[in-house]
Amino acid sequence: MNRLLALVRREFWENKGSFRTTPLVIGGFFIVSMLMGIINMNQFDSDGYTTSMAVEELGKMSAEMRGEVLYQGMLGSSVMFTVVMSFVIFFYLLGALYDDRKDRSILFWKSLPASDTMTIASKLLTAMVLVPLMFLAAMIVTHLLMAIIGSIAIGMSGGNPWTLFISESNPFKVWGMVTASWLANSIWALPLYGWLLLVSSFAPRVPLLFATLPPLIFSVLQGWIEFLQTFTLKNNIGSMIKDWFFNSPAILTAEMGDEGAGIALGVPLSGHFDHAVTLGNMLDRLFSLQMLVGLAVAAVFLFGAHWFRRRATES
Amino acid sequence: MTPIISARGLTKRFGRTLAVDHIDLDIPPGRIVGLIGPNGAGKTTALKAVLGLCTYEGELSVLGKNPSTQRASLMEDVCFIADVAVLPRWIRVHQLIDITENLHPGFKRERCMEYLAQTKVTPNQKVKQLSKGMVAQLHLALVMAIDAKLLVLDEPTLGLDIIYRKEFYTNLLNDYFDEQRTIVITTHQVEEVEHILTDLIFIQDGRIALEATMDQVQERYVELMVKPEKAIEARNLHPLYERELFGRHIFLYDNVSRDKLHDLGELHTPSVADLFVATMKGGVS
Numbered sequence: 001m002n003r004l005l006a007l008v009r010r011e012f013w014e015n016k017g018s019f020r021t022t023p024l025v026i027g028g029f030f031i032v033s034m035l036m037g038i039i040n041m042n043q044f045d046s047d048g049y050t051t052s053m054a055v056e057e058l059g060k061m062s063a064e065m066r067g068e069v070l071y072q073g074m075l076g077s078s079v080m081f082t083v084v085m086s087f088v089i090f091f092y093l094l095g096a097l098y099d100d101r102k103d104r105s106i107l108f109w110k111s112l113p114a115s116d117t118m119t120i121a122s123k124l125l126t127a128m129v130l131v132p133l134m135f136l137a138a139m140i141v142t143h144l145l146m147a148i149i150g151s152i153a154i155g156m157s158g159g160n161p162w163t164l165f166i167s168e169s170n171p172f173k174v175w176g177m178v179t180a181s182w183l184a185n186s187i188w189a190l191p192l193y194g195w196l197l198l199v200s201s202f203a204p205r206v207p208l209l210f211a212t213l214p215p216l217i218f219s220v221l222q223g224w225i226e227f228l229q230t231f232t233l234k235n236n237i238g239s240m241i242k243d244w245f246f247n248s249p250a251i252l253t254a255e256m257g258d259e260g261a262g263i264a265l266g267v268p269l270s271g272h273f274d275h276a277v278t279l280g281n282m283l284d285r286l287f288s289l290q291m292l293v294g295l296a297v298a299a300v301f302l303f304g305a306h307w308f309r310r311r312a313t314e315s
Numbered sequence: 316m317t318p319i320i321s322a323r324g325l326t327k328r329f330g331r332t333l334a335v336d337h338i339d340l341d342i343p344p345g346r347i348v349g350l351i352g353p354n355g356a357g358k359t360t361a362l363k364a365v366l367g368l369c370t371y372e373g374e375l376s377v378l379g380k381n382p383s384t385q386r387a388s389l390m391e392d393v394c395f396i397a398d399v400a401v402l403p404r405w406i407r408v409h410q411l412i413d414i415t416e417n418l419h420p421g422f423k424r425e426r427c428m429e430y431l432a433q434t435k436v437t438p439n440q441k442v443k444q445l446s447k448g449m450v451a452q453l454h455l456a457l458v459m460a461i462d463a464k465l466l467v468l469d470e471p472t473l474g475l476d477i478i479y480r481k482e483f484y485t486n487l488l489n490d491y492f493d494e495q496r497t498i499v500i501t502t503h504q505v506e507e508v509e510h511i512l513t514d515l516i517f518i519q520d521g522r523i524a525l526e527a528t529m530d531q532v533q534e535r536y537v538e539l540m541v542k543p544e545k546a547i548e549a550r551n552l553h554p555l556y557e558r559e560l561f562g563r564h565i566f567l568y569d570n571v572s573r574d575k576l577h578d579l580g581e582l583h584t585p586s587v588a589d590l591f592v593a594t595m596k597g598g599v600s
Binding site: 002003006007009010013014100103104105106107108109110111112113114115116118311313314315 | 329363366367386387388390393394397401403404405406407410413414415418419420
């Protein structure tokens with residue numbers, strides 16, 4: 001166990017920039033935008049709309065409504081962390097078993113008493129747990145700073161930040177939901193993570209192309225065959241991947257109420273999963289038949305990654 | 316004594332070519348073995364098999380373990396330096412020490428720090444900021460702090476200047492080697508290691524061309540330097556190899572009595588380098 005953690009720490013050292021700096025930059029972006037918004041409202045002409053008016057409007061809302069607005073707003077702010085985190089994990093895994101082959105440092109890593117299984121486990125654990133935790137920490141810090149700035153702005157505009165704002169917020173619920181959704185997504189995304197590690201373990205160069213081209217070519221070919229045939233295949237690879245992605249339990253949109261399917265990244269959510277942000281809906285995915293198939297696929301990919309990793313020093 | 320490395324019919328194929336061709340080998344503990352061969356002879360491939368870094372055919376046992384299936388546990392007792400370029404460039408010195416300490420049960424931090432204190436390497440530096448010589452010192456410091464039973468060095472001083480190379484072998488011999496440990500070295504700089512070796516293995520086209528202790532080498536082989544008029548006589552005694560230097564003929568003999576040769580000219584003990592060239596070109600078995 002200590003060895004596994006030592007290897008995870010190694011991953012952190014190597015990727016400090018993307019694991020720690022990236023979420024802090026997103027947090028900085030939120031803080032700066034908020035400050036600019038407040039300054040803009042008070043110092044410059046913004047159609048006469050000032051923070052005092054905003055505070056007044058806030059005061060007219062029911063406490064329940066204020067709580068809901070805050071909850072959805074905070075949940076919504078997590079989307080940016082989620083999206084950027086996905087990119088960070090994607091590129092991390094793509095290089096995880098590739099970079100040390102390229103610079104030959106694999107010969108050093110293999111001189112240490114850590115099995116290939118443990119090495120791959122450490123990379124997977126990093127992607128599934130360490131990176132989400134780093135982003136979570138940055139998001140919490142961002143929320144706290146925003147709460148302080150918001151309270152000061154409300155206070156300066158004559159409102160009471162405690163009754164208008166702080167007491168109605170439910171940060172632990174937001175953080176809990178986001179954490180749950182990220183961890184659930186770590187499991188949901190295992191087929192993708194396995195695929196990336198597999199590509200990373202064998203690609204002779206440009207792992208990005210090796211990761212993206214085969215599914216792309218397959219989808220196009222399948223679509224083409226479908227087009228030529230009189231009957232249509234129900235699911236082609238492309239639409240399966242798309243469905244899988246949009247069925248992710250990660251919160252990709254903050255939904256108001258329970259209108260059912262919302263909009264994620266500009267694409268309508270489809271499939272038979274309920275996209276309302278609830279723990280039940282996350283678990284619903286993890287205990288689905290799709291998940292079981294996904295885990296089997298992931299296992300095949302990871303087995304392949306291990307096979308290649310063992311032979312990475314052959315020639 | 317049970318051998319540290321024991322191979323029977325060790326073979327490695329790359330497609331149709333045999334990189335290692337049915338090698339039988341026993342290396343006992345407490346030896347410093349020089350594995351010497353021309354480029355592409357299969358030295359590195361054989362060592363990779365020993366270290367569990369490639370698949371192979373035949374039987375191979377290292378410290379009683381099967382390297383292809385038990386690499387991780389084998390590495391607790393085996394260290395290797397492939398060449399100076401393999402330490403990850405992004406890592407800091409103290410991180411490298413931390414992770415080695417966490418993964419290696421036999422790692423002694425104080426020993427590593429002691430050794431590093433004699434160099435210009437500082438804990439906060441990244442490997443990419445170090446010179447090639449300093450990287451070699453760092454790697455050696457890590458390895459010397461591990462209580463390993465077998466140390467494998469594959470061209471450990473490639474690209475280093477003579478000062479670092481000398482220092483590397485001096486440290487290895489003075490601070491590391493003892494009766495319990497075995498060191499296997501491959502290198503092209505034969506002259507630099509020949510005085511520290513206890514055993515010699517020549518490898519050619521994936522096969523062992525010569526396997527002997529240094530004592531045996533000194534007993535068996537003799538170099539004779541003769542004037543041209545005696546050359547024919549010397550040639551009749553079936554030398555392994557003949558070369559000319561400043562008008563003198565130099566012959567290398569295997570197992571020819573020194574009394575017979577004494578009358579013909581000057582006798583020398585051949586250097587490993589000369590023996591190597593003779594073996595490779597003469598095609599001795």
